[in-house]
Amino acid sequence: MSNTRMPVGIVGFGVRALLIDDLLARDDIEVRAICDPSDSARARASDQVPSALVTAQLAEMLESGVEAVFVLSPDDTHAAVAKACLSAGVAVFCEKPIAISIEDADEMLVLAKQTGARLYLGHNMRHMPVVTLMREIIQSGRIGTVKAVWARHFVGHGGDYYFKDWHAEQKHVNSLLLQKGAHDIDVIHWLAGGYSQRVSGMGGLTVYGDVEHGKPAGDMMTDWISTDNWPPTEQTGVNPNVDVEDISMVTMQLDNGVFATYEQCHYTPDYWRNYTVIGTKGRLENVGDGPGDAVHVWMSRKAGFGAPDEVIEIPEASGSHGGADPLLLDEFIRFVRDGGTTETSPIAARQAVAVGVLGAESIRTDQGARDVPALDPELIRYFDEGQPGSRSGVAAQSAR
Template sequence: MAELRIGVVGIGQRAPLAVPANRPGTARVVSCADPDPYALATARELFGPEAALHRDHRDMLADSLDAVFVLTPDFVHTEPVRFFLAAGVAVFVEKPLAITVADCDAVLAEAARTGTRLYVGHNLRHLPVLRRMRALIEQGAIGTVRSVWCRHFVGHGGDFYFKDWHAERARTTGLLLQKGAHDLDAMHWLASGYSRTVVALGGLTVYGDNPHRREGAATAAGRRMPDWFDADAWPPAALRDLNPVIDVEDLSMMLSRLDNGVFTSYQQCHYTPDYWRNYTVIGDEGRLENFGDGLSGEEATVKVWNKRRSGYRPDADLTVTFPADPPEPGNAEHPGSGADTEEGVAAEDGDGGHGGADAALVAEFLRFAAQGGPTETSPVAAREAVAAGVAATASLRAGGVPVPVEPPDPEIVRYFAAHQAR
């Protein structure tokens, strides 16, 4: 097949995600768009001198694109996604799909109406640790899943989410959606169900009291997160140059009941000293849990307790290890520990960002854009994650009242099941 001609809309923090799409003989980034001159200069660095540069994404159609990455800030996803779907250009849109359920539904409806391929970048579905946890669940290692818990320690939350547009409700709805959509989708995936009733509590407990706000515009024009990230700033009160507007919560706790009877619990804190995700899945015949998630290249393990009752046993009944430095593809051997041990799993398609998940994500999108077929990620599931985050945010801001999560249009669900369900 001829090389796919790829476009990139939004040259911000996630733009490097599209770099692996430059695969000679398979795909090539030929066009980029961003209204910010600083961003266009960055596009030159990332994608080379031959890529066409535009201030308006609508001008990119002149470059005869086959597929496009929409990597804009979340609150401006919807218009370019719908524009390219209507033009018949396959779309990769970064998660979360949108910041409102109405916008998610409009995007899904456009994809169904036009028949254009839509892919949402929920990279955690390609994270080796989570993939192995799901495989163990499917193999019956813990019986029938009854509950999924996730604790997200967002150790760099101050730098990542409180120094630019992420800090504003008008641009995110809230971090239970913007940041939480990643984990909500992962929990839905592990539980094989979707949230239908949620309750939540939380608040702006630390960063709201920090007086060291940036003066001037409410967005950091001409700058990207690496320009202001300071890993040595501790405690959180030591952070400087925060966004002028901060009205999202930095601590959130959410409970949900899924449509298949599974119960979930999600906690998110943006000022812990450590940064990782801990998932615990409890079945009626065992429990599994990860220690470390491999997202930053560190060693991680998944432990399963399923053979007998006891006090805490750090050795567990099964331990799966993931090496800190993934082995070369085709050589995934790495010794584990515990009563029974499986070999560690290297990231698919090499290591890359997010523990190899980003590279696998891009590879799947390129295959999907060229050939169609089933995908690990799901536009319907992406919409369900946003809907759960929206409902949880409403519950939190109403003092913890239960809020129902409305399911998507059954016709839309059937469309994607017929065209994209794995």
């Protein structure tokens, strides 16, 4: 790796820019420019990173010599911002979801291939210890060939995190099956070893449509989050324009024969993810999803409920999101400088969005099944091979 610090830009200095702490702690990154249309966000950026160019204009950021851009803005802006960066030959780290429509996601993939600018997706859960442990158990063959994956997400902070600001509006997120569920759907696909080809869903706005609406105290979720906000029916300051579901259930049929379900509820008392993976020789299930919790593995028959044959503790890891974020940044920086394959995948990100989009469409109409549109095999090959024709931002800019 080069000894020079990589000059990067950040688009969006809201709650997702908490990743800035990890960026500023690195000696191989220079945060050169920050772009946000909000006056208050630019003021925070100037205070936190006084050495950076702070601007409301994306073009000004792209002219500052950044080698890569972190797209951390609201979901509905991801496609436009990323496409502008890719067109300028700048490498892109795009926060999930890749986009809020299948069409925009596909256009991003095509543009990345056409320009040769490197595209990376921030699906940090592929680096979370609980997920990597489950994947290692599956790959060891202990539970046989995967046939089913069931995932439940208990979003205990949902009322504070997703129903008081732009996250609560379809025009900004389409559905929380994308904003929140893209992580889990991607994990389902990764653990199952395939992608969904048919999707159906049910769900609704069952609690937060009936609570007190108004303006929350503060500018973003970190200002108003409180575990004292309980029960969910007593939440205040909910977005008056809330039109996303607070409970969603999706079924998926994968291209390798695996069947899967994903369930998401935003008003549970607890906040964690539970995955059950069933194979031809056994099953696994995580009990808790953080360090010190465990993955249970059953590989022998039981009469009724029986103790697992193995209990494997989820390892400790340093850094945010269970240690995933530093590993994610390590991988992205290496990818921008050297290329090569990565654990995260733009193709997988598109496929997760496709499930979210079609699942939401099913929920809001007839609850019937939808087929996932196929991608060009050449496009899949390009990304699966690590974007072999891609260039780093500096190389792409010098080639123009």
